[in-house]
Amino acid sequence: MVKIYAIDSDKERYIPISLDTLVTGTQIPFEIYTYDGTIYKSLLDKGATYSYFAKVMIEKQALSNFYIRQRNALSFNEYMQNAGKLKSMLLDPSFFEFKYKEFKEKWFIIDKKIINTAIPFKLAIGGLRFPIFGEIPFTVDNEISYKNMLELNSDIAVRKRDIDAYYNYLDKLLDTQEIDDPLIKLRVRREKLKVWCYKIYEEISNHSLSQDTLLKLYKHINLLIGLIRSNFDMAGKLLFFEPSDVYLYIHSTNVSLMSMMHGHVINKDDNYLLTLGISAILHDVGRMVIDDDAREDSYDKINRNIYKSHVLKGKELLEPYNDIPPIAKTVALTHHEREDGSGYPYGLTGDKIHPFAKIIALSDTFENKRVSYYDHPTIKRTQILKEMTQDLQLYDAIMLKDFLKFVANLSL
Known part of the structure; x- marks a missing residue:
């Protein structure tokens, strides 16, 4: 379990991370900051590619303290869970020929913006955009999980075997009085x-x-x-x-x-x-x-x-x-x-x-x-x-x- 630090005046909470754990060539689904002892500065924007060039430039500046915001912890953990897979993807040219097809065959892309916590979404959800493929380890049943899902840099999907259940969820969204x-x-x-x-x-x-x-x-x-x-x-x-x-x-x-x-x-x-x-x-x-x-x-x-x-x-x-x-x-x-x-x-x-x-x-x-x-x-x-x-x-x-x-x- 990582320790969380409050490091600026408005008590924004940050988690220290090591850039050594990032996979060169991948898109980063969270913003990364550096801290010089006084203020935090944005280093890599959410959605930026952690390229070899970016890695070299950071090393040349001799930066050593890196953080993400606490609210991005889920995205970071998801990224880290897939880090090994990401490295193998980049080294294995056959990944997209076989594995990606396999994911597409099993998952049905949905509009994540229609999911509403007024009616908890209990179905398993998956990601279908690099670097997230496959099931995402949480359900969208509260505001925090909903926000985390929206922030994931991924197309969101349900399993094709759950399409009928998804359709029933759509009916509930149309019928409820809580969504106007x-x-x-x-x-x-x-x-x-x-x-x-x-x-x-x-x-x-x-x-x-x-x-x-x-x-x-x-x-x-x-x-x-x-x-x-x-x-x-x-x-x-x-x-x-x-x-x-x-x-x-x-x-x-x-x-x-x-x-x-x-x-x-x-x-x-x-x-x-x-x-x-x-x-x-x-x-x-x-x-x-x-x-x-x-x-x-x-x-x-x-x-x-x-x-x-x-x-x-x-x-x-x-x-x-x-x-x-x-x-x-x-x-x-x-x-x-x-x-x-x-x-x-x-x-x-x-x-x-x-x-x-x-x-x-x-x-x-x-x-x-x-x-x-x-x-x-x-x-x-x-x-x-x-x-x-x-x-x-x-x-x-x-x-x-x-x-x-x-x-x-x-x-x-």
Whole structure:
């Protein structure tokens, strides 16, 4: 047990640490201070990388007394518990090929900001952002644990086997009278749609889609259409920008929400938005059955072709289900077609591409670019929209103009 010292006038409490225990090359999930006997000074910001250069510079300054704030003790302890694992990760290039995939397969990313201590969160939670992978050793059942969770530099997840229990928690958040924050309620609705997106992808990829799952997806899309219509000023808060990697159920939920917002701003009716929303949810279902490592921008032609095959596989997966709108099957096949004929699989141009595929292509492009940037959401948005403007030949000019305008003005 470490001893805690009070070392400044306002009795802020600090814990002495040794920098020798830190792992070079990792991101630090807590702020580090140095103390010269008079005042404490910030040495490394929370989120900074403890690089080899930083280590050398600290050694050159002959600094020797280092501290973290007491309130960061949990983050420090979590970091230290993973220190050995972190070192092996950095030395083992196969870690991300195998272990990281294993974590992603078992955990479901959630919006940590919707968790509310008015209803204690009893489910096991995990971290899915370097340097924290796997289960986090506390439950979010009081204000302190909630604050500690928010401060963790990690995407937060629940085990996939606990998704139904998580969904029940979401229902409780909507039903309780103790939470009156409209933003939380909005995000809870988004989380519920994300759960149904995950469920429908799992069932379709296993050739076992039930009518009940499809009907509940329709229900939640209808509810979100109402929310978009009634309070478009807050619609941007529905989007989930925090995750740092590609999770298909998050990607497809964001694409669906953005596509419906687009339909709203061009004055389409509810039936149009409902079919558009369903088509957008299902547009990438073919990616469930291709290699997760396949990338459209891969330098390897075989890898690129594997990725491009997801449009054909998506159409094949949806074809047996008569309750899925025919246009959703067309979108799964053609959402990578481009206005100038440079897309795939058929190189269609202009009016030969369905309007739904054109609308969804814009949201899909934006969302794919989102995970390529690690800046603040508004910085990401500015850069992505600039790139899309430079590629204007790829998109319908009027649709692109409407898309750029409404996305630029969303309150994120």
